[in-house]
Every structure is written in C-alpha cells, then in structure tokens.
Amino acid sequence: MSAGTPQAGDAGAIRPLVRVRGLKKSFGSHRVLDGVDLDVAEGSVTVLLGPSGSGKSTLLRCVNHLERPDAGFVEVAGEIVGYRYRDGRLHELPGREITRQRTQVGMVFQQFNLFPHLTVLENLIEAPVAVRGVPKPDAVAKAGELLARVGLDGRQSAYPRELSGGQQQRVAIARALAMEPRLLLFDEPTSALDPELVGEVLGVIRDLAVGGMSMIIVTHEIGFAREVADQAVFLDGGRIVESGAPADVLDRPGNERARAFLSAVL
C-alpha cells in the first residue's frame, strides 16, 4: 500500500505520507513526548518549532525509529514504523525489517555525521551499494549528479575534514538523497554552521522543496520556515500546542508560549 492512495472511509481524502498518532516517549521519569498527533502530506514541507527540550528531536527520531516510542505509533507510507499490527497488537519488527523501513526515510543531522574515514564519494555510495544493491558504476554516476545538485561536483575524492561546515552539510544532504528516500528529516541542519554558511545549505533545502520532496524540518530559522513550509507545528513540553499554515502559526500564534518563543527568536 503506498501513500497518496485514496482510502475508503477517509472521506475521499488523500492518505498522508506520515501519520503520527498518540505518540508518547519518556526517558526515565521525564516525559518528553506526551501524545503527539501529526500528519504530513506527500510532497509537503513541515517545519517543527519549539523551545529547547520540547521534544522536537525526539519526535523526529521516532519517525525513523532511532527512538522507540512507549505508546502510540508513527506510520510512514502506510506502514507502521518499527512494528507490525497483528491480532489487535503491535509486534516489534526484526532488525532487518526496520532497516528496510529506514531506507525510505533520509535524515540530516545538526553535526553532519559524515563518515570521516571515507571520501565524499564513498560516503555517498556506501548505503546504495550495500543496502539497495545498486551496481557500483551506477552509484558513482548517481553520486556525481547529486553532488552537482548541491554544488559540489568535483569534490568526490575529498575527505569530510577537508570541507567547510556548509559543504559537509551539503554532502550529508546528498548522502541522504542517494538512497532515494520518500521523506527527508532535518534536525537543525544549520545550527552548527557559521552565519555566512547558513545560506548555502538553506538554498539546497529550498531547491528540494521546490522539487516536491517531502520533508520535516526542525529549525530556528523563522524566515526560512515561513518561506518554504506548507505546515508549521509548534511543540512545547512534548505536546503540539499550535499547528497550521505558517502564516497563522508564525505570525498570529494563539498560544501564549508560542508567542513568547517566537518573539524571542525573531
């Protein structure tokens, strides 16, 4: 079953690519996610905002099962992430199934997390060759195209340490794209960058948005959020306290906390 398929009983609505329902997660006694519901339509951009510690990263990490929810579920492309629904219960999936699900979801981290012992090219072809069984020459050609797209063609043989932060983050985006994911997750992709390098990374993400890539982006760049987002979601204390069109959420927040946060960030 693929997303975008009209579902009977859904009043003819398109089934969203991502559905989060009743998601809860605690670390020890600290409740980090407290019942989150969220829909992300195929081809749309969702921006996640909220104060530090509000659970943005945790929510994002539940989407590709880097964190395991305590209750509720995340569904991507019609499949529940990390579990199988059978006989009215959720059964944990074996590792190789989770691995397969993750290939549909790319992730870009605040600290880039490129593999420092591999060249740019090796960073890009590692997963397609090892996981998807793409023949190496094809993967190399594809990597070249992707690097051109992020403005880094010709840097194939460089090691990550030889690149600037902005270049590293663009390689990280290309690496995620190399798996041809249906959804991209960004966790504060520009927060570790010097101010003059932020623009080049946002530019790449903007191009992806124009190209119709489905994305969930955690960011503090409000201007950028207003520009690219189809949906803005404000998280506070593990709950969504505000969500909707960016213009409404960012410019006319009804929630007190959201108002205070946004006026501090802007």
Add this chain to the structure above:
Amino acid sequence: MSTSAEPAEAIGITESPHRDLAAQRVIPLRHPGRWIATAVVVVLAAQFVHGLATNPFYQWGRFGYWFARPVILRGLWVTLEVTALSAVLGLLGGVVLALARLSHNPVLRTVSWVYIWLFRSVPLIVVLLILFNFSALYRTLSLGVPFGPSFFRFDENKLATELVVATIGLSLNEAAYAAEVVRGGILSVGRGQREASAALGLPRWYQFRRIVLPQALRAIVPAYVNQLIGLIKGTSLVFYVSLLDLFGQVQTMSSTYPGDVVPLLLVATAWYVILTSLVSLAQYWIERRLRAGERG
C-alpha cells in the same frame, strides 16, 4: 607581504635605514643550555658504548657463538608461536568480551565484567601454573558441549600440551586486557556515526564493520601494540610451565655452561629487542594506513 610591515612599524624600525626589512633572514634565538645537555649526553653514551664493546665481562665472542645457535632459534620459534597464537586468540576474545560488555544483555555484560575483573587481578604466572597443574591432572584437554560431544581434543603429546597450556594461559590473560582496549576504541567513536549509518538503513553488523570499527581501530592499534609488546616479554613466563621458549633455552644453556650466563642473557635481550622493533615497525605502517581522512 603588507602584514610584515605592521609589527616593524609598531616597534619603530621602519624609520631606520633598513628599508627592506622584509628581505632579511631571521636569526634564531640561541639555546646554550641545549648544547651543554647534548654534549653531556653524547659523552655519557660514548662511554657506555665503549664499555659495552671493550669490557671483557660481556664476552662478545661468546655472544656471537650463541646468537644463532639452533637451540636458541628453536626457543625463538616457540616464543614466536606462542606470541602469535595468543595475540590472535586474545584479540578475538577481547573483541567478543568488549561487544558483550557494550551489549544490552545484562547477563553478557556481567559475565564479561567479571571475566575482565578476574583476569586482570590474577598474576599471569599464577594463571599459567594453575593451568599447568590442571593439565597434569587431566592429561587430555577437550573443548565441547558439557557431557556432549567435544569439538577439539588435544592428545597427550607432551610438547603439544605444554604449548597449549601456555597459549591458553596467555590468551585468557591477553583477552581481558584486549577487551578494555577494544571497548575504549569503540566508545571513542561518536554516537552520531552509529545513528547516521542506522538512518541510512545499514544493517547493524555492517554498521559495526564498515563504519565504527575502522574508526575505532585508530585508537585500538597503538594501545594494542603496547599490549602486544608486553605479551612478547610475558611469554618468558612460560618457562615455568616447562615450555622452552627463547628465555627457557637461555636458562637451560646457562645452567649447562655457567661461564656463558652473561652472553646468553645478551642474546635473549638482542632477540627481544629485534622482535619488539619489528612490531613497532608494523604499528607505524598500520597507523599510516588508518590515517586516511585525517590530513587537512
């Protein structure tokens, strides 16, 4: 080049006749203390070498006689054999123990912790002697399912048994230390590396083998080579379980030829120095290969 004029200006030299200060060579500061220290060390070293060469106490002629005697080479071979086997088995055991200690399984974690604690606490010589007396009780040693079929059987051939006892003892000991070296190496690789490879959909074992381990090796290799050099010299203890390694042969020959004790010890020293030097050389080479991505 404009920057070079600034400090000059600051101390007011630009007003002096030396217009082309930028073209001048820099005269380094003299360090007379270093020269004196060097001279003292060189004199002492020369005296020491001279003493080594001329003092009849060392009997260099006898050293030359013993250096490559078959009996010494046989001992050297045993040393190499025991070292190589224990280094490999110890490292394999160490990797398993380290993974067990880092696993989510509390039983594995505890067993691994107790093992490491125990074998780091008990002196190697005690482990060897206990095993040796064990092997005297049980003339055959077999490895397999308790009460079930055994996978390996070591026969009663005397030499084989002693070699096996020595190798097992050294490997058990080595594994405990190697485990800590490997664990430290794995922990030195950031969490983000594991998460990035998981997010790409790489299988767990693949993540470890291709992403975590190569990075961990940079921390593991120097520490493990250190460990290995300790092991080479540690093998001299196998003499106490009647295995005639390099040191054992030297001891035996010394009691037969009491006059040659000093040259025989020098022969052992020379061979141990050669062995550790070879290992250090290998370390240099491996580290250079692992350093990809670190330049720049």
